[in-house]
Amino acid sequence: MPEPDPASHIEARGLGVRFPGGVQALSGLDLVVRRGELLVVIGPSGCGKSTFLRVAAGLAPASEGTLTVAGEAPERVRARRAVAFVFQDPTLLPWRSLHANVRLPLELARVPSAEQNLAADAALALVGLSEFAAAGPAALSGGMKMRASLARALVTRPELLLLDEPFGALDELTRERLNDELLRLWERDRFTAVAVTHSVAEAVLLGDRVVVLSARPGRIVADIPVPLPRPRRAALVGAPEFAAVAAEVRARLRAAAPPDPSDLSVRT
Numbered sequence: 001m002p003e004p005d006p007a008s009h010i011e012a013r014g015l016g017v018r019f020p021g022g023v024q025a026l027s028g029l030d031l032v033v034r035r036g037e038l039l040v041v042i043g044p045s046g047c048g049k050s051t052f053l054r055v056a057a058g059l060a061p062a063s064e065g066t067l068t069v070a071g072e073a074p075e076r077v078r079a080r081r082a083v084a085f086v087f088q089d090p091t092l093l094p095w096r097s098l099h100a101n102v103r104l105p106l107e108l109a110r111v112p113s114a115e116q117n118l119a120a121d122a123a124l125a126l127v128g129l130s131e132f133a134a135a136g137p138a139a140l141s142g143g144m145k146m147r148a149s150l151a152r153a154l155v156t157r158p159e160l161l162l163l164d165e166p167f168g169a170l171d172e173l174t175r176e177r178l179n180d181e182l183l184r185l186w187e188r189d190r191f192t193a194v195a196v197t198h199s200v201a202e203a204v205l206l207g208d209r210v211v212v213l214s215a216r217p218g219r220i221v222a223d224i225p226v227p228l229p230r231p232r233r234a235a236l237v238g239a240p241e242f243a244a245v246a247a248e249v250r251a252r253l254r255a256a257a258p259p260d261p262s263d264l265s266v267r268t
């Protein structure tokens with residue numbers, strides 16, 4: 001077997017996922033995510049984006065081909081807590097304070113409690129929530145809950161962060177702020193990150209590359225580099241060079257989407 005390339009973090013080769021009911025979510029997917037890269041995956045609804053993240057997180061098995069993380073099976077990477085997942089729903093435990101929510105992954109890893117407290121303090125400070133450490137999730141806005149969810153994901157200093165439409169449920173302004181926050185955290189620590197989104201603007205703002213998947217079963221139809229300089233912030237969205245990349249992503253996404261039956265222009 002060839003030596004794994006140290007620069008590649010996730011390697012999917014001929015990856016396919018078929019669910020027990022027969023739904024083929026992904027098929028023949030070849031993708032390399034480099035270490036320290038921020039990759040965005042976009043594609044039509046139901047094409048298998050979340051399924052790809054779940055396989056990379058070690059939460060779902062591949063049915064064809066392989067996917068490795070740092071040359072290892074994703075389940076092993078999950079077991080050593082080197083991967084963290086952020087979902088659209090912040091899933092904070094309502095009976096725990098923010099601090100106790102953020103330190104939970106360290107508790108589960110049986111990290112000594114003094115270390116847990118220091119790391120949770122630092123993670124809350126990173127996302128600007130120190131003064132809410134003792135508050136319960138019910139006292140927080142949606143944006144604050146998502147910040148807490150990011151803090152909980154980063155508290156273990158993961159090598160790989162997987163984000164499944166993390167800010168999709170937030171209003172536009174809060175979403176912009178959270179994207180800036182995510183960019184700041186990633187610029188600081190340069191963990192490998194794979195984010196799924198439905199927003200073309202978000203994809204171009206965040207990504208080093210944007211991978212466009214076809215309609216189900218998802219396979220890669222475009223792999224678009226984003227040559228915009230970093231650090232990037234949400235204000236970049238109005239720039240002409242931004243619009244050019246966004247137009248390319250949008251065109252590839254349109255071409256990937258299944259035809260709209262109400263669109264008369266595509267009927268013969």
Ligand SMILES: Nc1ncnc2c1ncn2[C@@H]1O[C@H](COP(=O)(O)OP(=O)(O)OP(=O)(O)O)[C@@H](O)[C@H]1O
Pocket residue numbers: 019020021023024025043044045046047048049050051052216
């Ligand atoms: N556990 C499961 N069992 C059976 N089918 C599933 C399961 N999970 C997902 N699917 C199906 O697999 C397909 C891909 O789902 P997935 O959630 O990965 O798509 P997605 O691209 O993330 O969708 P969306 O953009 O709507 O969130 C969908 O048709 C979905 O209904």
